[in-house]
């Protein structure tokens with residue numbers, strides 16, 4: 001049985017995602033995303049399930065930063081999970097008396113409207129996860145009055161649900177990914193996604209445009225582009241790209257080898273089936289057959305067989 005690391009403790013959205021992606025797996029709770037990925041790198045876990053992106057705020061910075069550093073890892077699967085937030089407190093707590101709220105930053109940013117309306121005087125403090133917040137609030141004598149997290153975390157730690165569905169939108173979705181050590185890639189399904197991080201060689205006008213051109217001329221559609229600081233000074237960034245297709249597809253392979261030529265460094269993060277099963281539209285001239293035919297034509301030209 002495989003062992004999967006996740007952002008714990010029990011009752012996080014990451015645990016819910018893991019249970020859906022790998023219902024049979026043994027679970028290893030970790031205090032943060034970095035620790036979950038390190039458990040995979042060190043071989044303590046076979047893979048980790050971590051949040052990568054949500055539909056309201058974009059990339060989860062801590063996950064992106066951990067994926068770009070350390071030994072390379074591979075994304076092998078993704079899951080789109082609708083997330084619903086609850087306000088959780090010890091029995092007997094009145095909403096008017098909630099002054100200190102503990103939650104994960106991604107939950108805070110998705111519940112700003114509720115907090116402004118219903119808890120205008122409350123201070124919101126960041127926790128390592130939503131379930132860690134619920135666990136802390138449940139401790140007798142905790143300095144926090146309430147947590148924001150999944151209803152199930154409230155049940156698990158003996159808190160009451162003071163308010164349900166407190167997210168600013170009720171259609172918010174978080175994209176979770178399964179991350180393992182380098183290994184043969186999942187086979188192409190026809191509806192795949194590929195993730196990479198690029199680091200530009202040197203700063204010059206149009207550098208990012210050059211990089212985007214590698215995708216555009218091969219008809220590769222991007223689904224996310226995000227920059228994160230490298231830490232080496234103002235203006236120094238990593239660029240994260242998610243795009244349609246599998247690295248086994250000619251147009252995707254050509255695009256990322258193009259990136260490799262124009263960038264100082266490219267980290268391949270994986271090709272894996274899309275959770276929504278949507279197949280890309282292949283533009284004229286960018287199918288595998290057309291790439292193969294063009295390659296054969298070039299070989300004939302090089303031999304003078306006109």
Ligand SMILES: O=C(O)C(=O)Cc1ccccc1
Pocket residue numbers: 007011012013014015051054083104106107128129130131174
């Ligand atoms: O803290 C959690 O429960 C997590 O799994 C991270 C997270 C937080 C908020 C929305 C989605 C994921």
